[in-house]
Amino acid sequence: MRALFFIALNGFRESRRNRVTVVVGLFALLLVFFTTFSFELAVNTLDRAMTSVGIGFISLISEVLAIFLACGMLPREVERRTVFLVVSKPVSRTIFLVGRYLGNLATVLFVFSLMTGLFFLQFVVLRGTVTQAHLVALVGIVAEVVLLSAVGLLFSSFSSQFISVTTTVGLFFVGHMASDLYRLASASKAPAVKVVGLALYYLLPNLERLDFKLRATHSLPTPPGELGAALAYSGLYATLLVAVAAWIFERRDFR
Amino acid sequence: MTTDFAIETRGLSKHYRVGRRAIIALEGLTLSVARGEVFGLLGPNGAGKSTTIKLLLDLIKPTAGEALVFGRSPRDSEGRRTIGFLPENPAPYEYLTGEEFLSLAARLSGLSAAESKTRVGELLVRVGMAKASNIIIRRYSKGMVQRIALAWALVGKPSLLILDEPTSGLDVLGRQLVRELILEERQRGTTILFCSHIIPDVERLCDRVALLVGGKLIKQGQVSELLVSEGALMEATVESITLEALKALGLEARAAGSRVVVCFDPAKTQEVLTQMMGAGARVCELTPARYSLEQLFVDAVTHTGVEERP
Ligand SMILES: Nc1ncnc2c1ncn2[C@@H]1O[C@H](COP(=O)(O)OP(=O)(O)OP(=O)(O)O)[C@@H](O)[C@H]1O
Numbered sequence: 001m002r003a004l005f006f007i008a009l010n011g012f013r014e015s016r017r018n019r020v021t022v023v024v025g026l027f028a029l030l031l032v033f034f035t036t037f038s039f040e041l042a043v044n045t046l047d048r049a050m051t052s053v054g055i056g057f058i059s060l061i062s063e064v065l066a067i068f069l070a071c072g073m074l075p076r077e078v079e080r081r082t083v084f085l086v087v088s089k090p091v092s093r094t095i096f097l098v099g100r101y102l103g104n105l106a107t108v109l110f111v112f113s114l115m116t117g118l119f120f121l122q123f124v125v126l127r128g129t130v131t132q133a134h135l136v137a138l139v140g141i142v143a144e145v146v147l148l149s150a151v152g153l154l155f156s157s158f159s160s161q162f163i164s165v166t167t168t169v170g171l172f173f174v175g176h177m178a179s180d181l182y183r184l185a186s187a188s189k190a191p192a193v194k195v196v197g198l199a200l201y202y203l204l205p206n207l208e209r210l211d212f213k214l215r216a217t218h219s220l221p222t223p224p225g226e227l228g229a230a231l232a233y234s235g236l237y238a239t240l241l242v243a244v245a246a247w248i249f250e251r252r253d254f255r
Numbered sequence: 256m257t258t259d260f261a262i263e264t265r266g267l268s269k270h271y272r273v274g275r276r277a278i279i280a281l282e283g284l285t286l287s288v289a290r291g292e293v294f295g296l297l298g299p300n301g302a303g304k305s306t307t308i309k310l311l312l313d314l315i316k317p318t319a320g321e322a323l324v325f326g327r328s329p330r331d332s333e334g335r336r337t338i339g340f341l342p343e344n345p346a347p348y349e350y351l352t353g354e355e356f357l358s359l360a361a362r363l364s365g366l367s368a369a370e371s372k373t374r375v376g377e378l379l380v381r382v383g384m385a386k387a388s389n390i391i392i393r394r395y396s397k398g399m400v401q402r403i404a405l406a407w408a409l410v411g412k413p414s415l416l417i418l419d420e421p422t423s424g425l426d427v428l429g430r431q432l433v434r435e436l437i438l439e440e441r442q443r444g445t446t447i448l449f450c451s452h453i454i455p456d457v458e459r460l461c462d463r464v465a466l467l468v469g470g471k472l473i474k475q476g477q478v479s480e481l482l483v484s485e486g487a488l489m490e491a492t493v494e495s496i497t498l499e500a501l502k503a504l505g506l507e508a509r510a511a512g513s514r515v516v517v518c519f520d521p522a523k524t525q526e527v528l529t530q531m532m533g534a535g536a537r538v539c540e541l542t543p544a545r546y547s548l549e550q551l552f553v554d555a556v557t558h559t560g561v562e563e564r565p
């Protein structure tokens with residue numbers, strides 16, 4: 001278990017020194033910072049506009065970073081054969097993989113916290129009111145990051161950077177159109193389309209369940225039960241994906 | 256803990272599938288390395304040396320056969336606590352400094368923070384990297400990377416060291432360092448398996464060697480045995496006599512500059528020398544021409560006819 005911690009810590013440290021992550025982080029902070037200025041004039045709708053854009057950016061940046069890290073780090077490490085060094089120590093591949101996953105999450109959560117802190121700071125300074133809906137939306141973003149990172153990890157446990165990124169980005173979009181998929185599938189006359197569509201709807205990660213951004217914009221509260229269900233969904237789904245990734249990773253060749 | 260062997264393999268094979276073609280990287284390797292032995296793996300490029308090593312570390316899975324390291328399966332990650340591994344062309348984490356990188360190794364090997372600090376300091380000096388310890392590895396030269404990776408292998412005071420071309424990319428001093436380290440570790444009773452293309456190193460350091468060609472084990476044995484058993488000869492360098500005159504005496508001779516070199520069976524030394532001196536030759540030098548490992552290598556490779564692999 002100590003090994004897990006050191007691998008996670010190392011991943012976090014590595015991405016902190018990676019120029020790409022640093023640039024994404026700075027860019028994120030700039031974006032969030034400037035959301036305020038775009039809405040200075042429209043005082044009566046300030047809360048709503050700022051929430052919508054600010055949380056939108058936080059969500060977008062966190063997810064892009066999550067996908068980038070989940071799909072970028074591991075395949076690169078396997079391709080460069082850095083992995084040889086780590087798994088030649090008394091560290092199982094599963095521990096290595098889970099450590100990598102946690103390291104990625106730590107990095108995303110770090111950037112996420114900076115963005116969130118900056119956002120609330122400005123929000124409060126401009127006399128916006130922080131509601132439960134804001135917090136729920138942010139928790140939802142974390143849940144989505146947890147799930148997306150696991151999706152990325154699964155693909156990078158056996159394929160290249162390119163394939164992992166394309167597949168994960170694809171699933172990201174499909175995941176945000178889950179209800180459209182459901183509607184299309186249910187309305188379809190062809191039974192085959194219906195079955196396949198519904199199967200996909202239930203099997204693929206449903207990211208809409210974790211998306212409370214619109215409610216934040218309109219300050220609509222979310223019942224705790226619904227949030228709890230969403231968190232449980234993301235947690236269980238991610239755990240399952242990480243377990244499958246570990247199962248594959250344990251059996252593959254590093255060549 | 257009951258086994259006398261550090262490494263045992265039985266019928267170990269690895270086939271790769273590249274497109275439709277199957278590549279036989281290793282075929283039926285049966286081999287054992289005793290505890291405390293320094294064992295050399297020799298063979299031309301693509302012979303299967305690195306493949307063997309990767310199988311021992313569970314980096315790749317065997318197609319057939321099995322391997323045991325100190326009686327344990329390579330799949331058992333706990334078993335790797337006693338192994339130190341230096342891969343060929345090591346690729347450490349680029350964004351860590353040399354010191355951070357070694358600390359990671361120390362912590363992963365189960366050392367405490369304090370132990371790790373002393374051990375890392377010690378090793379940085381040992382591999383001559385103390386000065387560069389605070390520079391990120393991205394800025395290291397090839398030889399520096401090799402040195403830091405060598406330290407990575409040594410961190411946990413392993414009882415088995417597996418080194419894949421340890422001297423590659425090193426300067427003269429670096430090569431000497433590796434030889435010293437190997438001898439030092441051997442003194443401590445560490446078992447060492449290494450492969451190298453530098454035959455004098457292998458000859459000097461190894462107790463036993465195995466020769467792989469095209470994925471198959473061609474020969475194995477004690478270095479001294481392999482060298483002696485394969486036709487030892489005596490060589491005499493002589494002058495003041497012509498090549499023809501020597502050949503007329505029924506001797507096997509070849510010109511070497513202004514002198515002539517004569518080869519003969521050591522058992523006939525007295526007889527041949529008397530004969531040559533009788534014919535007016537002056538003997539300048541007399542040496543037992545050991546059959547070198549290099550010659551053995553070349554012979555084995557050409558005889559098996561599997562040469563010419565990319
Ligand atoms: N990932 C791979 N995919 C397909 N074939 C491979 C792979 N790795 C190695 N091989 C093949 O396996 C054979 C043995 O390779 P190996 O790396 O063990 O050689 P080696 O003895 O270490 O050679 P060298 O002295 O060049 O390091 C080669 O023919 C090589 O083409």
Ligand SMILES: [Mg+2]
Binds near residue numbers: 304305306343419
């Ligand atoms: Mg090799």
